[in-house]
Amino acid sequence: xxSPLSFEILSTDGDARMARLVTxxxxxxxxxxxxxxxxxxxxxxxxxxxxxxxxxxxxxxxYHLAVRPGExxxxxxGGLGRFMGFKGAVLTDSGGFQAMSLAKINSxxxxxxxxxxxxxxxxxxLTPESAIDIQQKLGADIMMALDECTxxxxxxxxxxxxxxxxxxxxxxxxxxxxxxxxxxxxxxxxGIYPDLRRLSASQIIAIPFDGYATGGLSVGEPKDxxxxxxxxxxxxxxxGRPRYLMGVGTPQDLLAxxxxxxxxxDCVLPTRNARNGxxxxxxxxxxxxxxxxxxxxxxxxxxxxxxTCTTFSRAYLRHLYMSGEILAARALTEHNLYFxxxxxxxxxxxxxxxxxxxxxxxxxxxxxxxGDGMMGIKNDVV
Amino acid sequence: xxSPLSFEILSTDGDARMARLVTxxxxxxxxxxxxxxxxxxxxxxxxxxxxxxxxxxxxxxxYHLAVRPGExxxxxxGGLGRFMGFKGAVLTDSGGFQAMSLAKINSxxxxxxxxxxxxxxxxxxLTPESAIDIQQKLGADIMMALDECTxxxxxxxxxxxxxxxxxxxxxxxxxxxxxxxxxxxxxxxxGIYPDLRRLSASQIIAIPFDGYATGGLSVGEPKDxxxxxxxxxxxxxxxGRPRYLMGVGTPQDLLAxxxxxxxxxDCVLPTRNARNGxxxxxxxxxxxxxxxxxxxxxxxxxxxxxxTCTTFSRAYLRHLYMSGEILAARALTEHNLYFxxxxxxxxxxxxxxxxxxxxxxxxxxxxxxxGDGMMGIKNDVV
Numbered sequence: 001x002x003s004p005l006s007f008e009i010l011s012t013d014g015d016a017r018m019a020r021l022v023t024x025x026x027x028x029x030x031x032x033x034x035x036x037x038x039x040x041x042x043x044x045x046x047x048x049x050x051x052x053x054x055x056x057x058x059x060x061x062x063y064h065l066a067v068r069p070g071e072x073x074x075x076x077x078g079g080l081g082r083f084m085g086f087k088g089a090v091l092t093d094s095g096g097f098q099a100m101s102l103a104k105i106n107s108x109x110x111x112x113x114x115x116x117x118x119x120x121x122x123x124x125x126l127t128p129e130s131a132i133d134i135q136q137k138l139g140a141d142i143m144m145a146l147d148e149c150t151x152x153x154x155x156x157x158x159x160x161x162x163x164x165x166x167x168x169x170x171x172x173x174x175x176x177x178x179x180x181x182x183x184x185x186x187x188x189x190x191g192i193y194p195d196l197r198r199l200s201a202s203q204i205i206a207i208p209f210d211g212y213a214t215g216g217l218s219v220g221e222p223k224d225x226x227x228x229x230x231x232x233x234x235x236x237x238x239x240g241r242p243r244y245l246m247g248v249g250t251p252q253d254l255l256a257x258x259x260x261x262x263x264x265x266d267c268v269l270p271t272r273n274a275r276n277g278x279x280x281x282x283x284x285x286x287x288x289x290x291x292x293x294x295x296x297x298x299x300x301x302x303x304x305x306x307x308t309c310t311t312f313s314r315a316y317l318r319h320l321y322m323s324g325e326i327l328a329a330r331a332l333t334e335h336n337l338y339f340x341x342x343x344x345x346x347x348x349x350x351x352x353x354x355x356x357x358x359x360x361x362x363x364x365x366x367x368x369x370x371g372d373g374m375m376g377i378k379n380d381v382v
Numbered sequence: 383x384x385s386p387l388s389f390e391i392l393s394t395d396g397d398a399r400m401a402r403l404v405t406x407x408x409x410x411x412x413x414x415x416x417x418x419x420x421x422x423x424x425x426x427x428x429x430x431x432x433x434x435x436x437x438x439x440x441x442x443x444x445y446h447l448a449v450r451p452g453e454x455x456x457x458x459x460g461g462l463g464r465f466m467g468f469k470g471a472v473l474t475d476s477g478g479f480q481a482m483s484l485a486k487i488n489s490x491x492x493x494x495x496x497x498x499x500x501x502x503x504x505x506x507x508l509t510p511e512s513a514i515d516i517q518q519k520l521g522a523d524i525m526m527a528l529d530e531c532t533x534x535x536x537x538x539x540x541x542x543x544x545x546x547x548x549x550x551x552x553x554x555x556x557x558x559x560x561x562x563x564x565x566x567x568x569x570x571x572x573g574i575y576p577d578l579r580r581l582s583a584s585q586i587i588a589i590p591f592d593g594y595a596t597g598g599l600s601v602g603e604p605k606d607x608x609x610x611x612x613x614x615x616x617x618x619x620x621x622g623r624p625r626y627l628m629g630v631g632t633p634q635d636l637l638a639x640x641x642x643x644x645x646x647x648d649c650v651l652p653t654r655n656a657r658n659g660x661x662x663x664x665x666x667x668x669x670x671x672x673x674x675x676x677x678x679x680x681x682x683x684x685x686x687x688x689x690t691c692t693t694f695s696r697a698y699l700r701h702l703y704m705s706g707e708i709l710a711a712r713a714l715t716e717h718n719l720y721f722x723x724x725x726x727x728x729x730x731x732x733x734x735x736x737x738x739x740x741x742x743x744x745x746x747x748x749x750x751x752x753g754d755g756m757m758g759i760k761n762d763v764v
Contacts, residue, residue, distance in 0.1 A: 040701065044708040047693065069676070069701045076677060077697055085693040294451070295458060311429065311467040315459055319422065319451045326426040326708055 003210045005142070005183045007242050011352040015234070015261040018351040021242055023089035023141040024181050025081055026056055030242065030263040031347050033254065033340045034059040034091060036271060040074070040084050043271050044329040045337065047086040053306075053334070054341045056088040057141075059266045062134050063095035063102070063126075067117050071137035079139020091266075092140035093246075094131040094173075097149045099124075108148060110165070128172035136179045144213065145173040147187040152220040159191030160199075167203040174207055183210035185244060188233050191216060192225040201236035211242035214262075218247045227256060234260040251280060251343055251367055255360045258347050270336035275329045277321045280339045284368045286314075288332065293318045306338035385592045387524070387565045389624050393734040397616070397643040400733040403624055405471040405523040406563050407463055408438055412624065412645035413729050415636065415722045416441040416473060418653060422456070422466050425653050426711040427719065429468040435688075435716070436723045438470040439523075441648045444516050445480035445508075449499050453519035461521020473648075474522035475628075476513040476555075479531050481506075490530060492547070510554035518561045526595065527555040529569040534602040541573030542581075549585040556589055565592035567626060570615050573598060574607040583618035593624035596644075600629045609638060616642040633662060633725055633749055637742045640729050652718035657711045659703045662721045666750045668696075670714065675700045688720035 006022040021028040035042045035050060038061045042050060050058060060080055065071060077083040080090045099115045100106055106115035112127030128146045135143035146169050150162040166189045177184050186209035190196035205212060214233040217226045230245055234257075237243045244264035245257045254265055270280065277288045281301035286293075288300075299309035300317065308317075308331040320328035343363075350359035388404040403410040417424045417432060420443045424432060432440060442462055447453060459465040462472045481497045482488055488497035494509030510528045517525035528551050532544040548571045559566055568591035572578035587594060596615040599608045612627055616639075619625045626646035627639045636647055652662065659670045663683035668675075670682075681691035682699065690699075690713040702710035725745075732741035 039705045039707060040698075041705075041707045041709045044712075046689075046709060046712065048689070068705060069697075073677060073697070073701075077679065077695065083695075083698050083701075085698070295455060297459065307428075307430070313459065313465075315451075315455070316422075316465050316467070319455075319465075323421045323423075323450060325421060325423045326711055327423045327428060329708060330426075330428065330712070 002180075003183060004181050005210045005242070007211070007240065009239075011354075013351045013354045013356040014259065016258050016347075016351050016356045017239075017261060017263065018348045019242070019263060021057075021263070023057070023183070025089040025141050026087070028056045028089060029348055031254075031258045031344050031351075032057055032264055033344050034264060034266040035337055035340075036061075036266055036268045037084070037090075039064045039068070040080055042333075042337075043275065044326070044333045045271075047084055049334060050337070051087055053338050054345065055337070057091060057264075058086060058088065059091050059093065060138070060140075061095070061098060062092045062131065062138060062140075063098035065092075065138055066095060066134050067119055067124075071134045075137040075139065081139065081141075089141035090139070091142035091264075092135045092138055092144065094144045094146040095126055095134065096131065096146045099126050100149065108165075110168075112146070128169040129176040132173050132176040132184070136177070136182060140182055142183045142185060142211065143177075145170045145184060145186050145209070147189060147215055149219065150189050150191045150216045152191070152216075154191050156191075156193055156196070159189070159193055159196050162191070163189040163196055163200040163203070166200065170204055170207050170209075174209070185209055185211040185213050185242075187213045187215040187246070188237070189216045190229070190233075192221050192229055194229075194232055197229055197232050198236060201233055205236065205238055209241070211244060211264075212237045213244040213246050215246045217245070218249055218267075227253075230257055230262070231260045234262055237261075251340070252364060254340075254343060255347065255364060258351075259356065259360055270340050271333050274332035274336045277328070277332065279332055280336050282366055284366075288314065288318050288321050288328075290318075300332075300335055301339070304335065304338065304342075306335050308332070308335040308338075384562075385565060386563050387592045387624070389593070389622065391621075393736075395733045395736045395738040396641065398640050398729075398733050398738045399621075399643060399645065400730045401624070401645060403439075403645070405439070405565070407471040407523050408469070410438045410471060411730055413636075413640045413726050413733075414439055414646055415726050416646060416648040417719055417722075418443075418648055418650045419466070419472075421446045421450070422462055424715075424719075425657065426708070426715045427653075429466055431716060432719070433469055435720050436727065437719070439473060439646075440468065440470065441473050441475065442520070442522075443477070443480060444474045444513065444520060444522075445477035445484070447474075447520055448477060448516050449501055449506075453516045457519040457521065463521065463523075471523040472521070473524040473646075474517045474520055474526065476526045476528040477508055477516065478513065478528045481508050482531065490547075492550070494528070494551075510551040511558040514555050514558040514566070518559070518564060522564055524565045524567060524593065525559075527552045527566060527568050527591070529571060529597055531601065532571045532573045532598045534573070534598075536573050538573075538575055538578070541571070541575055541578050544573070545571040545578055545582040545585070548582065552586055552589050552591075556591070567591055567593040567595050567624075569595045569597040569628070570619070571598045572611070572615075574603050574611055576610075576614055579611055579614050580618060583615055587618065587620055591623070593626060593646075594619040595626040595628050597628045599627070600631055600649075609635075612639055612644070613642045616644055633722070634746060636722075636725060637729065637746060640733075641738065641742055652722050653715050656714035656718045659710070659714065661714055662718050664748055666748075670696065670700050670703050670710075672700075682714075682717055683721070686717065686720065686724075688717050690714070690717040690720075
């Protein structure tokens with residue numbers, strides 16, 4: 001079957017690449033960050049705002065949507081993009097991560113994941129086949145295979161068993177797909193063991209997915225291990241297909257991962273941190289509730305031209321945050337997502353002009369490389 | 383002293399009038415509804431959105447802002463409009479209503495209102511002089527005199543004592559004003575007693591305010607009494623100055639009050655109800671959480687061209703509301719405020735074309751006149 005995705009690399013610079021990804025719902029220039037829209041909404045944002053910021057691909061969580069409002073309803077409503085009023089493309093995760101982390105009781109066996117809805121406790125079963133069925137009904141442009149996200153820590157034996165199960169589930173996912181217009185990505189596991197990452201990658205790339213993802217990172221492991229595993233996995237994934245580093249990360253992590261040859265990213269950091277009063281700026285992060293901003297007439301980031309920075313002072317944003325106003329969440333989320341969008345646009349331009357290494361070093365210097373590193377936030381929770 | 387406001391009546395139709403109110407921060411066409419921005423933010427809305435919907439004058443609460451972030455800070459930041467990033471004008475209430483309704487302990491005497499901050503319990507005193515000082519520092523285009531909002535029920539003697547105190551405070555407010563660029567409105571009280579409404583109006587209009595308000599209504603009294611008192615008060619207020627009916631109300635109430643000759647209105651109904659999942663439509667109100675909307679692909683209101691109605695289905699809005707997404711509050715608030723803005727624009731046009739009576743009857747027929755009537759919501763609370 002022909003891939004529903006076309007992926008054309010336009011420029012490379014070292015391992016980094018700038019590409020055009022064509023989905024059934026439009027083009028995406030990569031490297032690209034995907035805002036997380038857990039329940040078919042990027043928290044506090046409207047679909048038009050995401051579009052204006054340059055986002056053409058967003059992520060939604062199959063687990064949450066299967067539980068409420070249900071994949072059949074979203075299907076009847078014309079699929080996720082139409083349901084949300086978003087003109088671009090949507091990637092869904094498989095639901096496996098949330099079924100394991102959110103559901104009250106669960107067990108994993110060869111068949112799949114048994115769990116209870118976090119909303120009403122009703123018993124549910126997620127299998128490779130049902131994960132694909134749900135995502136097909138949701139109308140995802142890019143679906144993710146059901147994997148077992150290997151926890152951290154996991155010993156070698158546990159991590160091996162996990163990646164083997166993930167590989168068998170990957171075969172079943174490919175076999176279960178019936179839609180010819182929806183892409184499907186496979187996921188590499190392997191914990192923090194180089195031999196297991198290699199083994200998992202070799203198994204997954206043997207399956208004709210439309211793209212490949214590195215999973216099981218940013219789940220609590222040391223930052224060095226995360227970066228080592230991410231780089232190792234990237235080096236084994238086929239160059240001609242999109243590479244997606246799941247659940248990562250900070251601006252610093254994104255710059256590093258782009259340098260490794262990754263194309264797609266998602267993380268709740270810009271959105272969740274915004275709701276906690278945390279803003280990314282070109283000179284490093286700031287926490288808006290600090291008393292030092294009480295009378296600060298400057299914008300969040302003097303180098304930013306987002307609507308938050310061109311309209312509001314730090315003093316006003318602090319007042320909104322301290323008062324619990326919804327507008328605080330909106331304004332900070334918009335700024336943080338704009339920051340991530342601009343970071344990716346600048347990375348694309350730097351790759352196109354063969355200056356990625358300089359751009360990356362300079363930006364890391366401004367942001368502070370030590371900074372926050374991996375924050376261990378993998379997926380949005382309820 | 384010349385009034386900082388110019389008020390030019392452009393058309394009349396019966397007692398209704400369409401006018402141009404020129405404030406230090408721009409023009410407002412009346413009749414006009416003012417969205418409530420309690421803490422220097424209309425909940426869930428950005429200042430640009432209010433502007434695009436046609437709002438040129440919004441309300442903020444002096445009590446909340448004096449408690450946090452403090453009037454001195456807002457003054458340093460350039461006043462409310464600049465602080466909020468709103469290009470239009472701002473009216474502030476005096477703080478008296480909140481000092482009485484929100485503060486934990488209070489007592490009223492000739493000097494003013496003694497209360498404790500609802501945030502930290504610190505003792506505060508609001509006098510006519512301090513109410514003006516606070517509002518001047520907040521940079522309000524239109525300030526309100528400190529009044530005692532007569533509670534309902536109140537016997538004749540209590541209501542009379544209250545309006546007499548309000549009149550003495552009104553004199554002190556006028557005397558306390560030092561700013562020549564900020565307008566000040568007086569407030570008529572009198573409970574539900576026609577003779578006391580007449581007495582209060584005669585006392586207040588004897589003071590050279592820039593506009594006159596009817597207060598103490600929509601505080602629990604029967605709807606008929608509210609409308610009778612509103613009409614009586616309007617008939618006594620000078621025609622050449624703006625008339626403001628405080629804290630009222632439903633679309634039906636606004637249409638009735640415009641017919642009485644009122645020019646300005648405020649109410650938390652469109653914003654607060656939106657956050658509770660309640661939408662005004664041209665065919666009457668709907669509650670979005672109802673199961674009947676689960677698969678409803680239609681917009682909230684087929685006759686509405688607001689961004690919510692042109693982007694989202696009822697099914698999606700219901701999903702957002704049931705999921706507790708911030709976007710639900712945003713989308714419903716935007717729709718409701720757009721609905722109120724359009725109602726006022728249509729009323730203006732009907733007055734200009736001498737068809738107000740027909741317009742009002744037709745619209746009341748569509749909305750259902752019996753409907754919700756007065757909802758007893760006077761002011762936004764924490």
